[in-house]
Amino acid sequence: MRYTNLLCMLAALGVGLAHSGAAVGKQWETPSMTFEAFDLDRVRLLDGPCLEAQEANRRYLHDLDADRLLYTFRTNAGFEAPGEPLGGWEAPDGELRGHFVGHYLSACALMYASAGDTALKEKADAMVAELARVQQALGGGYLSAYPEDFWDRLESSDKPPWAPYYTMHKIMAGLYDMYALCGNQQAVEVFKGMVAYFKRRIDKLSIPQWDKVLGVEFGGVAEAAYNLYSVTGDPEHLAFAHAFDRASFLGPLALEHDNLSHIHANTHIPEILGAARRYELLGDERYRTVATYFWDRVVDARMYATGGTSDVEHWPEPNKLAKTLSVYNQESCTGHNMLKVTRHLIEWTGDPAYADYYERTYFNSVLGVQHPETGMLTYFLPLAAGNAKTYGTPNDSFWCCYGTGIESFAKLGDSIYFHDDEGIYVNLYVASEVDWIERRVRLEQRTRFAEEDTARFIVHAEAATEFTLNLHVPYWADQGCEVRVNGEALALEAEAASYLRISRAWSEGDTVEVRIPMKLHVHPMPDDPDLVSVLYGPLVLAGLCERDRLMLGDVADPASWIERVGEAPLRFRTKGQAEDTDFIPLNRVAEEHYGVYFHVAPDGSPRHQEYLRREAERKKVEQRTVDRVIPADKEIEPAHAFKGEESHCGMFQGRAWRDAQGWWSWDLKVLPDVPMTLRCTYWGEDVPPRTFDVLVGDTVIATQSLAKNAPGAFFDVEYPIPGELTQGKSSVTVTFRAHEGNTAGGIFECLALKPE
Numbered sequence: 001m002r003y004t005n006l007l008c009m010l011a012a013l014g015v016g017l018a019h020s021g022a023a024v025g026k027q028w029e030t031p032s033m034t035f036e037a038f039d040l041d042r043v044r045l046l047d048g049p050c051l052e053a054q055e056a057n058r059r060y061l062h063d064l065d066a067d068r069l070l071y072t073f074r075t076n077a078g079f080e081a082p083g084e085p086l087g088g089w090e091a092p093d094g095e096l097r098g099h100f101v102g103h104y105l106s107a108c109a110l111m112y113a114s115a116g117d118t119a120l121k122e123k124a125d126a127m128v129a130e131l132a133r134v135q136q137a138l139g140g141g142y143l144s145a146y147p148e149d150f151w152d153r154l155e156s157s158d159k160p161p162w163a164p165y166y167t168m169h170k171i172m173a174g175l176y177d178m179y180a181l182c183g184n185q186q187a188v189e190v191f192k193g194m195v196a197y198f199k200r201r202i203d204k205l206s207i208p209q210w211d212k213v214l215g216v217e218f219g220g221v222a223e224a225a226y227n228l229y230s231v232t233g234d235p236e237h238l239a240f241a242h243a244f245d246r247a248s249f250l251g252p253l254a255l256e257h258d259n260l261s262h263i264h265a266n267t268h269i270p271e272i273l274g275a276a277r278r279y280e281l282l283g284d285e286r287y288r289t290v291a292t293y294f295w296d297r298v299v300d301a302r303m304y305a306t307g308g309t310s311d312v313e314h315w316p317e318p319n320k321l322a323k324t325l326s327v328y329n330q331e332s333c334t335g336h337n338m339l340k341v342t343r344h345l346i347e348w349t350g351d352p353a354y355a356d357y358y359e360r361t362y363f364n365s366v367l368g369v370q371h372p373e374t375g376m377l378t379y380f381l382p383l384a385a386g387n388a389k390t391y392g393t394p395n396d397s398f399w400c401c402y403g404t405g406i407e408s409f410a411k412l413g414d415s416i417y418f419h420d421d422e423g424i425y426v427n428l429y430v431a432s433e434v435d436w437i438e439r440r441v442r443l444e445q446r447t448r449f450a451e452e453d454t455a456r457f458i459v460h461a462e463a464a465t466e467f468t469l470n471l472h473v474p475y476w477a478d479q480g481c482e483v484r485v486n487g488e489a490l491a492l493e494a495e496a497a498s499y500l501r502i503s504r505a506w507s508e509g510d511t512v513e514v515r516i517p518m519k520l521h522v523h524p525m526p527d528d529p530d531l532v533s534v535l536y537g538p539l540v541l542a543g544l545c546e547r548d549r550l551m552l553g554d555v556a557d558p559a560s561w562i563e564r565v566g567e568a569p570l571r572f573r574t575k576g577q578a579e580d581t582d583f584i585p586l587n588r589v590a591e592e593h594y595g596v597y598f599h600v601a602p603d604g605s606p607r608h609q610e611y612l613r614r615e616a617e618r619k620k621v622e623q624r625t626v627d628r629v630i631p632a633d634k635e636i637e638p639a640h641a642f643k644g645e646e647s648h649c650g651m652f653q654g655r656a657w658r659d660a661q662g663w664w665s666w667d668l669k670v671l672p673d674v675p676m677t678l679r680c681t682y683w684g685e686d687v688p689p690r691t692f693d694v695l696v697g698d699t700v701i702a703t704q705s706l707a708k709n710a711p712g713a714f715f716d717v718e719y720p721i722p723g724e725l726t727q728g729k730s731s732v733t734v735t736f737r738a739h740e741g742n743t744a745g746g747i748f749e750c751l752a753l754k755p756e
Contacts, residue, residue: 028283034350035418035425037343038434040113040181043413048431048448050412053367056375057409058111061104061120063394069104070130072097072145077137087396095162096400098145098171101127103403105174109181110410121182128178128187131171135190141197143171143190151201155209160216165244168194169219169270170403176227191228192237199240214246217267222274230281241274250275253290258297261317265310266400269337276344288348295341299357305523305533305596306368306540306586307361308381310334312651322528325384325597326654332378332401335365336408343415346427350420352497355427356475358415362428363450364540366408367587369401377405381586383533384654385548385595390634417443423468425499429455429516441465441506450537450585451569453518459510467506470499471514476537482515520558520572525597530607533597534558534583541572541583542594550611552577555600620756626676627669627731627752631658641667641733652683652746655714659745663737668752670726678719678734681749684710692744695735696725714748 045051067083072092074081085092090100108124111117135143142148150161172194178187202210225241249271252259260268272294279287301318302309308330309315316324339361346354369378369389376391379401392402417434418425424436429449435442440462447455457469473481475497483490485502494500502512518537525531532555534541541562543549551574553561562583565573572583586596601607630636632649633656644664650657658664670676678694678701690706702719709715726732738744 028285030283031280031288031348033347035347035420037347037415038417038419038436040110040411040414041116042435042437043114043416044433045114045413046431046433046444046446049367049451050430050432053370053372053409054111054114054412056370056372057107057406058115058117058120060375060394061107061111061406061410064104066123066127068395069101070127073101073131073134073143076145076147077134079134079137086398088392088398089400090398095146095150095164096167099167099400100170100398100403101131101145102167102170102172102174103407105171105187106177107406107410109174109177110407113181114410114413124178125182125184128175128184128190131175132186132190135193139197141193141200143194144168154213154216155201155205157212163217163219165213165216165218165221167219168198169221169224172224172228173220176224179231180227188228188231191224192232195225195228195237195240199236199243202240202243210243211248214244214248217264218244219267220270220273223270223277226274226277226281230277241278244271244274245278246271250287250290253294254286256289256293258301258318260294260297260302260315262314264313265315266313266331266333266337269334269341272341273337273344276341280344291341292345295338295345298338301526304330304383305360305535306330306335306364306381306383307338307357308335308365308383309338311654319526322525322531323653326651326656327382327384327387328380328651328656329383330365330381332365332369332381333404335361335369336404339366339408339415346415346418350418350425352472352499353475355472356497359428359472359474359538362415363538364586366412368540368589369405370409372588372590375409377402382594383596385543385598386546386593387595388591388593389589416445423470423501423503425470425472426457427472429472439465439467441467443469450518450539453537454513454515457512457514459506459508459512461506461508464505464507466504468501468503469506469512470501471512473498473500474516474538476518476521476535477516479517479519481517484511484513486511520562522555522558522600524555528599530555530601531597531599532558534562536564536570536572536585539570539585539587540596542586542589542592542596543574543581543583543598544589544592544594545581546593548595549577549579549581549598550608551581551598551600552603552608553600554602561600621679621751621753624753624756625751626671626754629666629668629750630656631747631749632656637666641665650746652748655748657683657746657748659743659747660736661738661743663735663744665733665735666750667731667733668750669731670721670729670752671754672726672728672730674754675723676721676726677753677755678721679716679749679751679753680704680719680747681714681716682706682709682745682747684708684713684715686746689739689742690745691739691742693735693737693739694719695737696721696732699725701725718753 045054068086071081071085089096105124108120112121150164154160154164172191175187175191178184222241222244229237229241272291275287275290298309302315310331311324312328313331342354342358368381371391378389378391379399413432416428416430416432429447431447433444442460444458445455449455473494478496481494483492520536522532522534551561562572562574565571570585574580629640644660646662647660647664685708686706688707693700694702736744
């Protein structure tokens, strides 16, 4: 379809075309919610793993220095800036500098609501006051850690900066949270000033100009601005929010057209959150369709067993996940933001399927990204076997996922409990208590779920009160559950993926004990049913291993190849394997190498025979290997003195590659007294023009052309290195240099081999 026709179609729908002003078309009624989430300050975590994770995060929030966080804001305003600047994405030359400050304000506000931490509130209040001072120095509206000419570059498309509106979103959201959760009126005034400034800029642009601007990641500006509109009712704030309802993305979803393949995941989830808020505030059913259809296409077609999604930050084709496993799976931001979308859908529908997804992602993708001792966070959560989690540092990382991470662990009490007019809904089994002030009821939940399969609830009520206690029965609970009220067993049938309802007049001290038996079960890849992740109840188990392994057994019956062992909680081990593997919950893995997905096949099957052949070949190559380079690895490449011009890297079928229109080089170790061979791995469907030279030192040892050499498969080429090039040396420089008008590579692995 031609672009102009698409614009006409979207204009007819009234989806996000005008970059100022309200939407075209029908006026809708504000919808009613099926459930209502309890406010975060009504919920407190109790002793258990989640409270421990929250407290590790709280310590980190206290440790961060406010002067260092504010450094680049102050210097941008011409103020004296005490202390030292931060590193990583917050460094003074970084184009996202300032984004983490917004996350930090949100996290402090959330922690105040979650734990009543007044010290963090006071620290964040003081930071808001300083940001207001910076804003005044910059003219009373603009607020940023970088100069206004970033916006000139963005609007002219002349070397546009990384993602300036994305950064503004984080600051706006932090200000809103400080207002909504901490009552900071100054924060909302600063927010209003920012919106006024940027709306003036937007109003000067034509629609084609604005569409180009929206091609640069802008985060959840729409969500933040709709939240502001919910406070002010100002139509200018509504128009500003609507400007960020990107038609080219939201329009196809409104027509239930799957447009998610190969796009950057976390660029787009915040846009869905904006759509969700517009539906809630204005009742526009098209935006409800956008959010619900989007959720279905992510969760039903692109979700891993963990609830996480994306590989190298992008979504694959629907139901084509088997070849995406890598060290770069599920950017942590996506789990955080998908839970925010899911919270909306729970409130809209009360559908327990959404509670199932929330549980899966909460226990695995969220709790799985924090180091249990240091509280540091990961960017990605690797799923391919043999990888380890990579954690950031306290003052020199500040990735996007650090920002969403400190928010996630400041609101672990969110979405545990919901209510309607008739009762409380328990969506997560997490040690906590909730205060239903309107009914003068407090519900206490004692559990170490999922170390144990039982949760105990204690009712605290000023007087006998009738309500329904609704207990979530997860999708995996196909053995039913056992319930006792005040010690007496109830004869209740509980179906998986439902709510078990207990209605009665409740009095002080009444107890409910629910046991949900857990068992091993598998989550297969949709495009390779023999490639599975194994779970115990809601918990994804990680196999501790340095490399991929084939498990022998019945893929449909994990008990045929894995069992629980020992007295320690939640430890498992394979059985009947040539080399057994220990499994623990993914959210308990710290420094270990691990895998989440493994092939399972019967003993002697063709897949088993192929695995044995590959293992034999791998061991032969391993015995010959003197040195090995994996492209794009942040530790391996620098250790091998990577240099290059016009060189790029990426991921394909779970493996990293590097190529170049110019050249690149690595230094590889060699043995000085034996003939050496260079072995490179290529993808067999690369096509011309891909002709390049392979050099050792200044000598060309081979010229390689890639022209569909091995369709549908990776293949290896070995290049003998002339002895005089390694004689008396412990290392050599290996260079890959493209012929004119060609590309060198891509190369997926490079080995220096000694003779067999």
